[in-house]
Amino acid sequence: MHADGSCEIEGINTLAHADANQISFLANNKYHQQFVSTKAKAVIVSKAFAETLDPHQQVGLLVVAYDPYLAFAKVQRLFHPQDVGCGILHPTAIIDASAQLADTVDVGAKSVIEADVLIGEGTVIAAGVVVEAGAKIGKRCILHAGAVVSTMSVLGNDVILQSGAVIGSDGFGYAWSGSEHLKIPQVGRVILEDGVEVGANSCVDRGVLGDTIIRRGVKLDNLIQIAHNVEVGAFTVMASQVGISGSTTIGQGCQIGGQTGMAGHLKVGDGCKLAAKTGVTSDLEAGKTYAGFPAMPHHAWLKMSVLMMKLPEIWKKIKSK
């Protein structure tokens, strides 16, 4: 540490792996043992944790934060700022003459930008990306390798697509003609508002007539399916392998566990929390926590799960009477 109380930190790492030039963080008390043995020069901790420490205990520098995990996120972002484009167009990128790219857009090798595409300042298109005709992409977006943005899709600012994400595939719409499933042309768009992130190999289908809309700040993990004309409210997060059927509307600030599925034409209220593998077949009330299939209040599901284990005992008693 310097004379003025400042010190230099060269990076951030976990308690177990930080070296003597790095800062670390304790966001989960189950890592307490690693706090004791860490080599980190400094550790971000909560006020509550700091107060539990014996003042005579030998610890490194402590940085007390209201939310150590958020503080970690901020320090991590400081050491690893997000890529921003600076106008590097790889010579093998194919950019249609009618596309309008801001001066600071990067486009990687073998990427294809089709006719009438608009791309804003600082957006980074990695290698092997396809942006189809008429798509609009905002500022400071990142499209990772192999992502596909289909025709007429609209991406706001600060949108991130992980590799293999498909935005604007056709929705699954057919009418039975009497002899075959007649495909219904899907002519709506996908709109991803500002700050949306879509995970690797996830799919967001275009609307059949109107649009499929993912509101600002929504985060979708990998391998998620969003069907046509779904609307997902702002800041909702979905874990991997969730599937949402057509025309379902999900509120703001929901948390949806992995492998959850939802039927079509439903309404899920704001702030709902769904456990993993939930199967939603009817509307869900705002602010509640659900689990199971069919979805039920989480506490009811917990109770039921315990009692299902007692079925042998129940059966035995029934049989003995």
Next chain:
Amino acid sequence: MHADGSCEIEGINTLAHADANQISFLANNKYHQQFVSTKAKAVIVSKAFAETLDPHQQVGLLVVAYDPYLAFAKVQRLFHPQDVGCGILHPTAIIDASAQLADTVDVGAKSVIEADVLIGEGTVIAAGVVVEAGAKIGKRCILHAGAVVSTMSVLGNDVILQSGAVIGSDGFGYAWSGSEHLKIPQVGRVILEDGVEVGANSCVDRGVLGDTIIRRGVKLDNLIQIAHNVEVGAFTVMASQVGISGSTTIGQGCQIGGQTGMAGHLKVGDGCKLAAKTGVTSDLEAGKTYAGFPAMPHHAWLKMSVLMMKLPEIWKKIKSK
């Protein structure tokens, strides 16, 4: 409307969004209120619905159809005809000299057509597609951006692959050698018959020896897994995230709900309907409706689901005796 009773329609849209130059449709009575307030110049309705209307009620033009949803599909197709190739080969497409493309095939930027590939009239290959050596693709197919057709795969006419679909990946086959899982070369093919559609990021594995076969008119939604040597009968439809294990045979005209899984080496009869999240572990009888895991008749599952909610009550009674 013109003097001869005809009128011009400039498009089709939902009841809520149609303008005064568009036609709309009422296929679900829950949208009745939107029917009342629509601005559409004309509305497609069922005969049954038309007969419920007060003859003095002020409504726009009515088009009475046996199946309004099918009529919508047909009008939608009229306004949005499917893309057909007309012989545009992007200069950056790589087409092997031994590949044989009909005169009207389109191939997009950066797509790769390898040796000995055959492609029929009117097929459209978008940007960033790979068609590997020896694959055969029929007429009027559409391969969206980033789709992959592996070596020796066979696609009939009017096949559609959404973006990121993988046709002909290796099946998951190994034999334990005593010290490792020895990979079994997968040398069969994938055959997609006429009119098959495969959703975004779905995978159809090649057979280990014989072929994996998807019969005519089958529609697969996004993120579906079809393992090696599966056969799917004509006109069967599968919703998103279904997984079918190796060598299972599914009949014709089945409807398979999202996130359903099937074990291997099973037979599912013609016309089966499976609820979402069904887990199939044994053969299923034709024409029946199933749900649950393990799969059971749908009515049994409904009853069981209701009674599971009564487990606390059952437990209380048992304990009180």
Next chain:
Amino acid sequence: MHADGSCEIEGINTLAHADANQISFLANNKYHQQFVSTKAKAVIVSKAFAETLDPHQQVGLLVVAYDPYLAFAKVQRLFHPQDVGCGILHPTAIIDASAQLADTVDVGAKSVIEADVLIGEGTVIAAGVVVEAGAKIGKRCILHAGAVVSTMSVLGNDVILQSGAVIGSDGFGYAWSGSEHLKIPQVGRVILEDGVEVGANSCVDRGVLGDTIIRRGVKLDNLIQIAHNVEVGAFTVMASQVGISGSTTIGQGCQIGGQTGMAGHLKVGDGCKLAAKTGVTSDLEAGKTYAGFPAMPHHAWLKMSVLMMKLPEIWKKIKSK
């Protein structure tokens, strides 16, 4: 057959499809009828099966093997040796000047190899693959069309990536700032050890700080999600559509059924077997077989599944008292 007892075999096929110049195998007694009627010149069978045969019965040549399925695998590999690179670089491949490729590496059309990539002897990169900056790839690997290897990922020798597999996508990590989900930069790597295979459109996320590690000989089927900082033990196999949440550690030699999901920060012991659709919410003991959600011992799940079908009977009895 030749005078010295040898004979020529031109290929291997199933009992039903083998012709008179091919060898076949009987690994599952349910195919006994096909053994009787096969046209194969020779059939690989188990010793136990051979001993059940009537010595006067007319059968073709028998090859007795300890494990006929393993023998099939070995013969199949003999007739279909794996592709090995021999130094063919397609003229449209983009290979950064700083990348170091062994002399025998193949790179397909439109593939992109970025700066500082290292690739070992005999590795085959198909068409449309992206290998990002700083990635290291071992010897004799096969990267199928459309696979993506993100920056700094490390692949050992004999690794296979099926089409659309994404290695090194960002993990799903955010901290709530009070007004948005703040993205936590994911700066760890993915390490795939020797002999790992990753299925089509599967995703392995990079670690947030440390690495996501898939140990030697692990086989992952299609559409699998491996979250950040997961570790999968050697020779574990996972069927399609499994999802593993962040920081979970899975032991060696596990067998994980399709559509299984695991919560984060768990430990699954060596040699565990999990039925399809298992939902794991707590640590699992080594060597045990589990099923259900929440995961329970398989025998308990079987019993419970049977008794759930008896709920109507239980309910009736309860009500009648």
